[in-house]
Amino acid sequence: MMVRKSKGLSERHIKILELLQEYADKGYPPSIREIGEKTNITSTSVVNYYLEQLQNWGYIERDRRISRGLRVVPEKLAEVATRFSAPIQAAMQSASAAITDFMRVPVIGRIGASLPMPIPASDFNYYDAEAGVEIARSLLPSKKVEGLFALEVQGDSMIDAMVNDGDIVIMRKVDSNAEAKNGDMVAVWLPERDETTLKYFYKEKENYRLQPANPTMQPIYIPKSEKLDIRGKVVMVIRKVDKSM
Amino acid sequence: MMVRKSKGLSERHIKILELLQEYADKGYPPSIREIGEKTNITSTSVVNYYLEQLQNWGYIERDRRISRGLRVVPEKLAEVATRFSAPIQAAMQSASAAITDFMRVPVIGRIGASLPMPIPASDFNYYDAEAGVEIARSLLPSKKVEGLFALEVQGDSMIDAMVNDGDIVIMRKVDSNAEAKNGDMVAVWLPERDETTLKYFYKEKENYRLQPANPTMQPIYIPKSEKLDIRGKVVMVIRKVDKSM
DNA sequence: CTTGACATAGAACAAATTTTCCTGTAATAT
DNA sequence: ATATTACAGGAAAATTTGTTCTATGTCAAG
Numbered sequence: 247m248m249v250r251k252s253k254g255l256s257e258r259h260i261k262i263l264e265l266l267q268e269y270a271d272k273g274y275p276p277s278i279r280e281i282g283e284k285t286n287i288t289s290t291s292v293v294n295y296y297l298e299q300l301q302n303w304g305y306i307e308r309d310r311r312i313s314r315g316l317r318v319v320p321e322k323l324a325e326v327a328t329r330f331s332a333p334i335q336a337a338m339q340s341a342s343a344a345i346t347d348f349m350r351v352p353v354i355g356r357i358g359a360s361l362p363m364p365i366p367a368s369d370f371n372y373y374d375a376e377a378g379v380e381i382a383r384s385l386l387p388s389k390k391v392e393g394l395f396a397l398e399v400q401g402d403s404m405i406d407a408m409v410n411d412g413d414i415v416i417m418r419k420v421d422s423n424a425e426a427k428n429g430d431m432v433a434v435w436l437p438e439r440d441e442t443t444l445k446y447f448y449k450e451k452e453n454y455r456l457q458p459a460n461p462t463m464q465p466i467y468i469p470k471s472e473k474l475d476i477r478g479k480v481v482m483v484i485r486k487v488d489k490s491m
Numbered sequence: 492m493m494v495r496k497s498k499g500l501s502e503r504h505i506k507i508l509e510l511l512q513e514y515a516d517k518g519y520p521p522s523i524r525e526i527g528e529k530t531n532i533t534s535t536s537v538v539n540y541y542l543e544q545l546q547n548w549g550y551i552e553r554d555r556r557i558s559r560g561l562r563v564v565p566e567k568l569a570e571v572a573t574r575f576s577a578p579i580q581a582a583m584q585s586a587s588a589a590i591t592d593f594m595r596v597p598v599i600g601r602i603g604a605s606l607p608m609p610i611p612a613s614d615f616n617y618y619d620a621e622a623g624v625e626i627a628r629s630l631l632p633s634k635k636v637e638g639l640f641a642l643e644v645q646g647d648s649m650i651d652a653m654v655n656d657g658d659i660v661i662m663r664k665v666d667s668n669a670e671a672k673n674g675d676m677v678a679v680w681l682p683e684r685d686e687t688t689l690k691y692f693y694k695e696k697e698n699y700r701l702q703p704a705n706p707t708m709q710p711i712y713i714p715k716s717e718k719l720d721i722r723g724k725v726v727m728v729i730r731k732v733d734k735s736m
Numbered sequence: 737c738t739t740g741a742c743a744t745a746g747a748a749c750a751a752a753t754t755t756t757c758c759t760g761t762a763a764t765a766t
Numbered sequence: 767a768t769a770t771t772a773c774a775g776g777a778a779a780a781t782t783t784g785t786t787c788t789a790t791g792t793c794a795a796g
Contacts, residue, residue: 256773273552273562275519277753289775290754307518313558313753313782317518405705408653408730431732460650485653485728487676501743522783534745539785558752558783 255303255326261285262296263305263326264334266318275314351379351396351416357433357442358400379414379484386481393419394481397433406458407431407444413485415444417478426476431459435475436468444480500548500571506530507541508550508571509579511563516582520559596624596641596661602678602687603645624659624729631726638664639726642678651703652676652689658730660689662723676704676725682718689725 255263265284269276276284278293287293297316300306304322309315327335379396386394399413409415417433426432432447434456445456445466454474457465468474500508510529514521521529527538542561545551549567554560572580624641631639644658654660662678671677677692679701690701690711699719702710713719 273520274554274557274559277558278755279753287774289777291756291776292774294755295773309519311754311781312519313522314519315754402706405653405707408650408655410653410704459655461647462650480732482732483728483730485730487725487727503743523785524783532744534747535784536746536786537744540743556751556784560784 255305255329258285258287258296259300259305260326260329262293262300263318263323264330266306266316267323267330267334270318275316277314351381351394353379353396353398353414355397356400357397357415357444358403379416381416381482395419395478404444406460406463408459409444409483410485413483415480416482416484418481420476420478422476426479431480432476433478433480435477437473437475447476500550500574503530503532503541504545504550505571505574507538507545508563508568509575511551511561512568512575512579512583515563520561522559596626596639598624598641598643598659600642601645602642602660602689603648624661626661626727640664640723649689651705651708653704654689654728655730658728660725661727661729663726665721665723668719668721671721671724677721678723678725680720680722681713682720692721 262281262285265276265281278290278297281297282288282290282293285293287296297306297308301308304319305326306316306318394416396414396416399409399411399415402411404410404413415433420426420432426447428448430447431444433442433444434447435442443456445458448455448457453470454468455465456468507526507530510521510526523535523538523542526542527533527535530538532538532541542551542553546553549564550571551561551563568583572583575583639661640663641659641661644654644656644660647656649655649658660678665671665677671692673693675692676689678687678689679692680687688701690703693700693702698715699713700710701713
């Protein structure tokens, strides 16, 4: 028994949720009567009935006994956003961006073949950086945010890493070579060659293999006797192509 | 006569504005009585008195006769934000940053050498997209947000455009070939070759020159007689290198 | 010292708003 | 057929909330 026939939201549920969205930029939520008027429900109790369902299903939260004490749960709402009318969806788009988590990654310098590789200080304060890029957390592979920094690529020397002049490379700080695992793309400083490069890193029996990202290019082998300084793992590369407009 | 002594906001004005800020993420504004309790004002009329002033001075808006019908005016509020307590300021910062700086770009499909190039419908609905990427507006070259969409790159065929398998290409829709200007990086569909490619576009006397981003590679020349379909301008490329962790 | 604008209370009152209770219909499962 | 559930409408009762009026204290200007 107790077979809930209509598991999903009815027309009216949707209409109410839409209305709540519309009220978002009014600064205050609608009252039960207002909901009724706008959705052609003449009875407050029916509105209440629906609100109760929406609450039970997790779409809204209510502070009973506080007038207009209700708010939508954005995450849950997003699940059914496709059923909303176009204008509401458009409005939601800008609003939902607001709940997105983002972080500011400081651009601490430039990286290029013959530039000494900059290192962020351990007590580096993110807000000290002159510049920064805003990255949505959803784009970052890890939730870990410590140790992230960004460098702007100068020159064409990283082309074999598929990284061009002007690109922004987002990296995670690495304190010792041991932290780099095989297959990581790392920023390497080769003191004896006075050279910085971005390569996939593989530790092999006799030497280190530095593999270009471009699969058509050949790897470089560095004997373990040569000094090699891994300064960071590349997390992400951003290229702004259309600089105009 | 009638010299308004205290032109500025008093301690209590600030306290009330702070409270309104705090209520921002509660989903509904406070009632006059609630304001009174939280700010140690015992009389509702006094609260009303202050609200009236704040309204006259443009800090808040009120829908009289609607319960809890009041909202702050963010722009005006920002003017006096420095007088707020630190935690409130911090909360405001993230809130305002979130609304200004982000947008969601829908990932509408994949792009690869032999894949027919997907085109977003003009009435494209953002929430139809399976996925989306969050991009900081500050990273986008233009403030124009219409017509943006994203494609995931499939396969290694775009390597000469410095774009790798798995990269995300953010593009702006182009409705006709004429919209593409010389020097734009565009997504081109070549029907006669059944091929999609990303190249810098140059219109020359006899033919179109499609120039690879990688400066070490040679351009392709397409005679103007051959069909060539520009589907979008590349705005940005995002590569998630570190997929693990 | 008086006056008046300003700030503050308190309380009664009016309006808005939510709750609760009741009645009724249609569809479905038992 | 009967019980149950989803759904609908109405309206009184209970609460919450906003408005208004009166009273009091402060302080600077006259």
